[in-house]
Amino acid sequence: MPLTVETFATFAEAGRAFASARDARFMGGGTLVMRALNEADPAFAHIIRTTDPALRAIRVAGGVLELGAHVTMAMLLANRDAAFLAPVARVIGGPQVRSAATVAGNLFAARPYGDFAGALMALGATAETADGRRMPVEELMRPGVARTLVGAIHVPVPQERLLFAKVSRVKPKGVSVLSIAALLPKRGGRIEGARVVFCGMGPHPMRAAGAERALNGATLDAATIARAAAAATEGLEPADDALASAWYRREVASVHLARVLKEAR
Numbered sequence: 001m002p003l004t005v006e007t008f009a010t011f012a013e014a015g016r017a018f019a020s021a022r023d024a025r026f027m028g029g030g031t032l033v034m035r036a037l038n039e040a041d042p043a044f045a046h047i048i049r050t051t052d053p054a055l056r057a058i059r060v061a062g063g064v065l066e067l068g069a070h071v072t073m074a075m076l077l078a079n080r081d082a083a084f085l086a087p088v089a090r091v092i093g094g095p096q097v098r099s100a101a102t103v104a105g106n107l108f109a110a111r112p113y114g115d116f117a118g119a120l121m122a123l124g125a126t127a128e129t130a131d132g133r134r135m136p137v138e139e140l141m142r143p144g145v146a147r148t149l150v151g152a153i154h155v156p157v158p159q160e161r162l163l164f165a166k167v168s169r170v171k172p173k174g175v176s177v178l179s180i181a182a183l184l185p186k187r188g189g190r191i192e193g194a195r196v197v198f199c200g201m202g203p204h205p206m207r208a209a210g211a212e213r214a215l216n217g218a219t220l221d222a223a224t225i226a227r228a229a230a231a232a233t234e235g236l237e238p239a240d241d242a243l244a245s246a247w248y249r250r251e252v253a254s255v256h257l258a259r260v261l262k263e264a265r
């Protein structure tokens, strides 16, 4: 099947073209789109891309880190302002993948991918879309949200350390069995507004509502950690795949959450 590739100089033009081409696939760094093409994925024969340099900008203003959609994991790792995201960017694929994989592409990377998106959710990041919306990343990833292009991601710079762990197999090495990102803001020594996100435990990164409930209002002691771990998988929907079974993911999720929380004490 012939392939049409359209390249636009600006994000606005790409956004308009994308809105009127229902069959098109937008390409960011192409780590997944090119793989699909190489595998002759019949789902699309039309690619839209943009070379807009604004999409590669990284800046901080008013306590918010703004990331252009085309910022790659490698660019993040080289930027001091984005240091709080380095532990996450460092474990996305290998060096070749990190040099192309973009922050916006990670939001739309299907399970078991999306480790970076999970961290953005834990940080309460918002996305700026081509149709002028500004919405929480968490909302953008929900099924049924109208498809649109993301131009930038705004990440509140956290006061606390972003907790993160990626759990993958020794062989084959790489892709997550699951990953965990958590932010535990505190007031007067007690956790308030905990955000705990699992990737690989559902069709997209998901908040662990049970764990958050156990953490909020509590101090991070052994009893709280045990309660949060016991409630870790409440409402999550892990699946079987070639890396692990849903059963295995459920079994290990609470163990890894407890480890992540213990490190934060």
Ligand SMILES: Cc1cc2nc3c(=O)[nH]c(=O)nc-3n(C[C@H](O)[C@H](O)[C@H](O)COP(=O)(O)OP(=O)(O)OC[C@H]3O[C@@H](n4cnc5c(N)ncnc54)[C@H](O)[C@@H]3O)c2cc1C
Pocket (backbone or CB within 6 Å): 025, 026, 027, 028, 029, 030, 031, 032, 033, 034, 035, 069, 091, 092, 093, 094, 097, 100, 101, 102, 103, 104, 105, 106, 107, 108, 109, 112, 113, 114, 115, 116, 148, 149, 150, 151, 174, 175, 176
């Ligand atoms: C070998 C390998 C290892 C990997 N390891 C990991 C890993 O450890 N963790 C992980 O999370 N991911 C991993 N990935 C998946 C992938 O590389 C990353 O998720 C990456 O961030 C995707 O970004 P991209 O720019 O390459 O996306 P693309 O391939 O360009 O696009 C992916 C999807 O996102 C959409 N998209 C891209 N940009 C935008 C935008 N601006 N607005 C709207 N939609 C957009 C595309 O239309 C497409 O549907 C791996 C991939 C490979 C091939």
